[in-house]
Amino acid sequence: xGVESSAVIVRMWEVRAHPExxxxxLSWVCEAMLPKVEVHPLHISSEVYSSTDHRLxxxxxxxxxxxxxxxxxxxxxxxxxxxxxxxxxxxR
Numbered sequence: 281x282g283v284e285s286s287a288v289i290v291r292m293w294e295v296r297a298h299p300e301x302x303x304x305x306l307s308w309v310c311e312a313m314l315p316k317v318e319v320h321p322l323h324i325s326s327e328v329y330s331s332t333d334h335r336l337x338x339x340x341x342x343x344x345x346x347x348x349x350x351x352x353x354x355x356x357x358x359x360x361x362x363x364x365x366x367x368x369x370x371x372r
Contacts (some may be wrong), residue, residue, distance in 0.1 A: 287344070293350050296359045309336055322342050
């Protein structure tokens with residue numbers, strides 16, 4: 281069992297905003313970070329989710345085995361650095 285080059289990789293990227301900076305961080309993700317990622321030829325789709333505790337999660341799907349790195353947000357907007365994990369679908 282291995283990951284083929286035609287596999288879809290799902291990157292989950294999560295960041296927590298300072299409460300007063302949540303709207304600005306959401307704007308940065310949607311208007312600055314994601315447009316630079318979504319033009320990549322191996323990018324399939326992206327979704328953005330928010331939580332009541334000021335976190336944002338981006339789920340991005342990619343063809344192949346190496347998704348583009350996401351830019352770090354401006355440090356004054358976040359209470360800690362973003363974290364990212366890559367997943368592949370399980371054949372069950």
